[in-house]
Amino acid sequence: MAKSKSAYSTPTKLGKIDTHIIVVWVDNEASVLSRVVGLFSGRGYNIESLAVAEVDQRNNLSRITIVTTGTPQVIEQIVLQLKKLVPVHKVGNFKRDDKKVIFKEMALLKIAANPGKIKKALNTCKKYNPVILDQTNKSAVIQITALRREIDSVIKNLKPFGLVSASRTGAVAMTRGAEIFN
Amino acid sequence: MPKLFSGAEIVFKCLEDQKVEHIFGYPGGAVLPIYDELKNHPSIKHILVRHEQGAGHAAEGYARSTGKPGVVLVTSGPGATNVVTALTDAYMDSVPLVCISGQVPTHLIGTDAFQECDTTGITRPCTKHNWLVKDINDLPRIMHEAFKVATTGRPGPVLVDIPKDIQFAKAKYFKPKKEKKLNGKTPNRFNQKEVDQLVDLMKKASKPVFYTGGGVINSGPKASELLRELVALTGFPITSTLQGLGAYPGDDNQFLGMLGMHGTYEANNAMHDCDLLINIGARFDDRITGKIDEFSPKSKKVHIDIDPSSINKIVKVDLAIVGDVSEVIKSTTKTLKKKNLNLEKSNKHKISKWWQQIQKWRTKKSLNFINSEKIIKPQHAVQRLYELTKNQDTYITTEVGQHQMWAAQHYKFNKPNRWMTSGGLGTMGYGLPAAIGVQVAHPKKLVVDIAGEASILMTMQEISTAVQYNLPIKIFILNNQYMGMVRQWQELLHEKNYSESYSEALPDFVKLAEAYGCVGIRAEHPDELDEKIEEMINTDRPVIFDCHVDQAENCYPMIPSGKPHNQMLLGPKDQEENKITGKGKSLV
Numbered sequence: 001m002a003k004s005k006s007a008y009s010t011p012t013k014l015g016k017i018d019t020h021i022i023v024v025w026v027d028n029e030a031s032v033l034s035r036v037v038g039l040f041s042g043r044g045y046n047i048e049s050l051a052v053a054e055v056d057q058r059n060n061l062s063r064i065t066i067v068t069t070g071t072p073q074v075i076e077q078i079v080l081q082l083k084k085l086v087p088v089h090k091v092g093n094f095k096r097d098d099k100k101v102i103f104k105e106m107a108l109l110k111i112a113a114n115p116g117k118i119k120k121a122l123n124t125c126k127k128y129n130p131v132i133l134d135q136t137n138k139s140a141v142i143q144i145t146a147l148r149r150e151i152d153s154v155i156k157n158l159k160p161f162g163l164v165s166a167s168r169t170g171a172v173a174m175t176r177g178a179e180i181f182n
Numbered sequence: 183m184p185k186l187f188s189g190a191e192i193v194f195k196c197l198e199d200q201k202v203e204h205i206f207g208y209p210g211g212a213v214l215p216i217y218d219e220l221k222n223h224p225s226i227k228h229i230l231v232r233h234e235q236g237a238g239h240a241a242e243g244y245a246r247s248t249g250k251p252g253v254v255l256v257t258s259g260p261g262a263t264n265v266v267t268a269l270t271d272a273y274m275d276s277v278p279l280v281c282i283s284g285q286v287p288t289h290l291i292g293t294d295a296f297q298e299c300d301t302t303g304i305t306r307p308c309t310k311h312n313w314l315v316k317d318i319n320d321l322p323r324i325m326h327e328a329f330k331v332a333t334t335g336r337p338g339p340v341l342v343d344i345p346k347d348i349q350f351a352k353a354k355y356f357k358p359k360k361e362k363k364l365n366g367k368t369p370n371r372f373n374q375k376e377v378d379q380l381v382d383l384m385k386k387a388s389k390p391v392f393y394t395g396g397g398v399i400n401s402g403p404k405a406s407e408l409l410r411e412l413v414a415l416t417g418f419p420i421t422s423t424l425q426g427l428g429a430y431p432g433d434d435n436q437f438l439g440m441l442g443m444h445g446t447y448e449a450n451n452a453m454h455d456c457d458l459l460i461n462i463g464a465r466f467d468d469r470i471t472g473k474i475d476e477f478s479p480k481s482k483k484v485h486i487d488i489d490p491s492s493i494n495k496i497v498k499v500d501l502a503i504v505g506d507v508s509e510v511i512k513s514t515t516k517t518l519k520k521k522n523l524n525l526e527k528s529n530k531h532k533i534s535k536w537w538q539q540i541q542k543w544r545t546k547k548s549l550n551f552i553n554s555e556k557i558i559k560p561q562h563a564v565q566r567l568y569e570l571t572k573n574q575d576t577y578i579t580t581e582v583g584q585h586q587m588w589a590a591q592h593y594k595f596n597k598p599n600r601w602m603t604s605g606g607l608g609t610m611g612y613g614l615p616a617a618i619g620v621q622v623a624h625p626k627k628l629v630v631d632i633a634g635e636a637s638i639l640m641t642m643q644e645i646s647t648a649v650q651y652n653l654p655i656k657i658f659i660l661n662n663q664y665m666g667m668v669r670q671w672q673e674l675l676h677e678k679n680y681s682e683s684y685s686e687a688l689p690d691f692v693k694l695a696e697a698y699g700c701v702g703i704r705a706e707h708p709d710e711l712d713e714k715i716e717e718m719i720n721t722d723r724p725v726i727f728d729c730h731v732d733q734a735e736n737c738y739p740m741i742p743s744g745k746p747h748n749q750m751l752l753g754p755k756d757q758e759e760n761k762i763t764g765k766g767k768s769l770v
Binding site: 008009010012030031034035038042073076077080081083084085086 | 473
């Protein structure tokens with residue numbers, strides 16, 4: 001680091017950075033998303049992906065799923081800071097390699113090509129629950145659900161088969177087995 | 183059918199039910215219905231400021247000196263943006279504020295209407311929570327919730343943005359409910375096991391130190407009493423952050439003085455060498471810890487805080503106790519008494535060597551300065567002010583800079599809520615409006631703003647407020663014609679390149695005082711200082727005291743640059759031997 005005359009201390013060594021999935025249950029009210037997102041941007045935390053929708057109409061609850069990276073200390077802070085927000089009910093925190101949790105992202109992929117290539121494209125996707133949502137003799141829209149890196153690689157592999165547009169969601173998460181997160 | 187009230191009436195009914203006696207504010211188009219309603223509520227007194235920032239800081243001074251939430255009322259657009267600095271200041275220093283802002287009518291929101299701004303958007307990062315009231319039926323609930331959020335847990339500012347049409351609209355009013363916890367946010371989450379662990383650590387420690395902060399003040403006067411009892415019971419030394427001053431008597435022998443960048447030699451060395459550090463209601467601020475890697479390397483660390491997110495944020499601790507400081511201290515004292523009645527005596531023996539070491543550090547007399555007979559030294563001025571005011575219950579506010587540190591070092595506080603200073607945000611211009619708020623809350627008490635001439639000019643206009651309401655605040659300006667702290671850093675770190683830190687043109691503060699309709703006093707020579715200070719104290723009107731001090735004086739001791747607590751820079755003599763070099767510069 002260049003010699004600085006800053007009034008503040010120099011950063012200490014960074015710890016190991018992990019990817020975590022943070023699940024936040026919030027009151028579904030105006031500006032709640034900007035409170036959550038603003039907390040991340042304001043404190044310099046990272047957001048890799050974000051998924052949010054109302055999950056309980058009666059109690060007016062939304063579930064926000066955020067994929068983030070940080071040192072263990074930063075992840076701990078994220079959880080504690082989120083818990084302080086008034087509309088936040090509870091916060092779940094899972095490591096991405098946690099075997100007890102399922103993570104899924106969805107992608108809609110538009111292929112513009114001849115039927116032969118579309119078939120090959122479909123074949124490329126076959127491991128990821130492909131569903132054809134729309135098909136003409138010149139195009140197809142395929143829906144897949146998979147992990148982030150799998151979708152990344154599918155998209156790469158589909159390029160030669162006429163992929164013209166990809167639309168993706170952020171990850172959503174659910175624990176395995178009968179237990180629910182409290 | 184129940185009676186319907188207008189939004190403006192509901193605002194005041196809420197304020198009455200929340201036992202609000204004073205609000206600080208400034209009218210404007212979008213809050214006129216609320217101002218119109220003011221006349222019908224004689225129990226609530228409005229203090230008209232000269233700038234909304236002043237309203238915010240006045241409310242902070244009010245809140246800090248009383249423990250009650252401060253209430254601010256401003257208009258939309260510039261009214262709201264002007265109060266942002268004060269909200270941020272309150273957020274950083276955990277001061278309970280409820281700010282009510284007017285907003286353009288609902289149907290104009292988002293159209294760039296006259297005096298419209300995205301108030302809730304702008305204030306979201308500097309409030310604990312904020313609300314835009316879009317439905318009149320939500321107003322009573324939101325108002326009560328606002329007070330609840332501001333005052334519970336770790337206190338802080340909140341803002342309620344009320345569009346003008348909502349102020350006119352009518353709805354039923356509800357009294358505050360004995361409500362359930364807000365989304366499970368409970369303040370006390372500690373258990374007896376944790377307290378037992380703490381007591382165990384205390385028993386084993388041979389070099390313990392208490393490090394206490396603003397959390398003790400925020401926990402109420404009872405917390406300070408309990409703290410005094412705990413400290414007496416254990417015989418441990420205690421040091422305090424800037425915000426915690428007054429929680430423990432400043433002139434007590436167990437008190438080591440303030441710690442941190444401009445803390446005492448004994449306090450900082452005790453922090454560095456201790457084997458048990460008990461943090462009560464402080465947050466390991468970067469002005470306290472210095473270099474994190476070398477912060478208190480040999481100690482077990484305990485952190486008692488009401489805010490779970492303060493734990494392990496900066497310094498990893500061995501034992502965390504999340505709860506209200508009063509409650510935790512109470513349990514600790516109880517457990518101490520129950521478990522080991524002799525702890526006081528056995529401890530005294532055990533830690534006597536530690537006290538001997540502390541006495542050695544004390545002999546350095548790190549707050550000493552070379553006094554002068556020709557020119558007023560700023561430290562001397564603060565010391566004289568202390569000596570001449572210590573016999574009455576005095577409230578001190580400050581601006582930000584050297585004078586603030588000298589005030590913290592040389593003014594000894596014996597009670598909580600007597601010291602109001604902007605620590606976290608470091609807001610120049612805080613002290614004058616804060617003094618107004620303090621004086622409003624304590625009309626008979628002596629309120630002094632220890633100020634610098636640069637800071638005071640940032641909110642100078644509020645002296646007009648003091649005159650209007652006959653608030654006899656004393657503005658004690660340590661005038662060195664420099665932004666002193668900036669000048670000091672430039673001297674130490676930037677080769678004495680005093681870039682833009684000298685004020686070429688300053689007003690004649692005595693004439694300025696007269697122009698505002700208050701009293702101006704000037705002191706230029708040490709001989710006249712006491713007499714002039716007496717004159718100031720005995721004047722029952724607002725006073726601006728222009729104290730001309732040594733322009734070249736620096737604030738010592740200080741932890742320089744890349745150095746841990748045990749390598750402090752002492753006064754001018756010591757400096758010759760320990761020049762700050764290369765890498766260290768970044769840390770001042």
